[in-house]
Amino acid sequence: xxxxxLLITIVVEFFIIWLFLRKNEWWLLLYAxxxxxxxxxxAMLVFSLVPSWYLPFYxxxxxxxxxxxxxxxxxxxxxxxxxxxxxxxxxxxxxAIIGFLLLNIQ
Amino acid sequence: xxxxxxxxxxxxxSTAVFADVIMPNQKSVSYCFTIDNMAEYxxxxxxxxxxxxxxxGAGGSPYVIPQGECVRFYKFRTPSVFAMPxxxxxxxxxxxxQSGLLLQYTSATNKDDPLKSRQDILxxxxxxxxxxVLSKKSVLYTYEDGSTETLPYxxxxxxxxxxxxxxxxxxxxxxxxxxxxIILVLLLRKKK
Numbered sequence: 001x002x003x004x005x006l007l008i009t010i011v012v013e014f015f016i017i018w019l020f021l022r023k024n025e026w027w028l029l030l031y032a033x034x035x036x037x038x039x040x041x042x043a044m045l046v047f048s049l050v051p052s053w054y055l056p057f058y059x060x061x062x063x064x065x066x067x068x069x070x071x072x073x074x075x076x077x078x079x080x081x082x083x084x085x086x087x088x089x090x091x092x093x094x095x096a097i098i099g100f101l102l103l104n105i106q
Numbered sequence: 107x108x109x110x111x112x113x114x115x116x117x118x119x120s121t122a123v124f125a126d127v128i129m130p131n132q133k134s135v136s137y138c139f140t141i142d143n144m145a146e147y148x149x150x151x152x153x154x155x156x157x158x159x160x161x162x163g164a165g166g167s168p169y170v171i172p173q174g175e176c177v178r179f180y181k182f183r184t185p186s187v188f189a190m191p192x193x194x195x196x197x198x199x200x201x202x203x204q205s206g207l208l209l210q211y212t213s214a215t216n217k218d219d220p221l222k223s224r225q226d227i228l229x230x231x232x233x234x235x236x237x238x239v240l241s242k243k244s245v246l247y248t249y250e251d252g253s254t255e256t257l258p259y260x261x262x263x264x265x266x267x268x269x270x271x272x273x274x275x276x277x278x279x280x281x282x283x284x285x286x287x288i289i290l291v292l293l294l295r296k297k298k
Binding site for chain 1: 277280283284285288292
């Protein structure tokens with residue numbers, strides 16, 4: 001399930017990054033893979049430290065993930081800081097919603 | 107602005123009910139503890155007390171630990187074990203000796219984790235009229251496939267289960283490799 005969730009996150013974030021930048025698809029896919037492989041397991045690790053499901057905690061973690069992805073997107077895609085922030089937050093809002101729905105229908 | 111504040115408040119308050127629910131991609135791992143050499147102290151009673159809230163032996167209500175029982179308690183509590191001579195036993199625990207050991211556990215793990223249950227084995231190192239020393243001796247892990255393993259405590263933290271360690275290791279390696287990948291991309295780009 002973890003691998004599946006990570007793959008879904010990568011695909012969704014790649015699509016959102018591509019929607020904003022629309023260039024070098026393969027590089028954008030590589031960036032999405034690298035960024036999510038860095039942040040996603042760490043976020044899951046933090047989740048695992050919590051003994052039970054708690055929505056505000058989930059949202060806070062997602063916020064930190066977006067904040068961590070912001071400079072990475074800026075550096076890798078060479079987008080402006082503003083645009084990188086927009087991509088990071090849009091991507092993580094969407095993946096947070098998808099993640100929440102998937103985790104709750106299991 | 108008011109509606110935003112209201113929305114945040116409703117979210118924070120309403121989701122408090124989730125606090126006792128296991129996260130959907132997780133499963134519960136049962137926990138209990140035993141004291142392996144209680145029989146060596148037949149003149150004493152051993153009592154679990156958790157005055158922090160709900161659960162067995164909680165709320166100031168002492169729970170006398172029966173010989174050989176694997177004792178359970180509520181996951182958010184940190185009870186401790188007291189000892190006192192059987193002849194002097196009273197519910198107020200007047201004169202009881204408290205071990206310095208506080209017990210706690212994590213009740214949930216990832217669904218992919220093969221771990222099913224954890225049993226802490228405690229050991230009475232010494233017990234006299236004015237001192238009670240209880241320590242964590244080992245932990246018995248039981249896996250979903252029915253296999254078990256006993257690992258000794260080397261620190262205050264429980265030893266890592268062998269089967270889970272492999273599983274967790276993969277997820278530690280992924281972000282490290284990703285970080286290396288990002289650095290490589292940036293370095294290669296700089297060279298160009």
